[in-house]
Amino acid sequence: MSEVADLLAALREGALDLDTVARRFRERSWPAPPAGDPVTTVPGSFEEVVLAYARGDLTDEQYATLLCAAVSATGGA
Numbered sequence: 001m002s003e004v005a006d007l008l009a010a011l012r013e014g015a016l017d018l019d020t021v022a023r024r025f026r027e028r029s030w031p032a033p034p035a036g037d038p039v040t041t042v043p044g045s046f047e048e049v050v051l052a053y054a055r056g057d058l059t060d061e062q063y064a065t066l067l068c069a070a071v072s073a074t075g076g077a
Contacts, residue, residue: 002044003028008052018065025069046070
């Protein structure tokens with residue numbers, strides 16, 4: 001499992017709260033997707049979060065919070 005998958009599992013299980021996971025998302029480096037390969041999922045990428053949300057493993061609030069934290073880590077607004 002990747003660090004992202006581990007953090008999402010801990011959030012889902014209640015071992016970590018949303019603020020803790022969001023803080024870790026802000027602190028980590030996010031890998032870029034491979035150029036020209038939209039099919040490959042890079043372990044540890046934000047796509048793992050997108051897939052977890054699509055499976056229903058995250059609420060809208062959790063997804064929005066984690067998205068903002070990841071964008072913040074990459075220097076976004």
